Amino acid sequence: MPKPYPEEFRQDVVRVARNRGPGVTVEQVAADFGVHAMTL
Template sequence: MPKPYPEEFRRDVVRVARERGPGVSVEQVARDFGIHQTTLNA
């Protein structure tokens, strides 16, 4: 099983996803962080 992402990384990703601007998809945020978009939907 893969190791969980560090807490700080998860906080940063969630913050960026919540504060994303118009036209920026969750898929784009995930791609920017190098993770799969379904990771953000979990």
């Protein structure tokens, strides 16, 4: 089983995903952070 992501990392990813600009997809944010889009 993979290790859980650190809390600070998770908060950063969620913040960026919620505040993404127009035309930026969740998939793009996930790829930038190296996680699967379904994780978000």
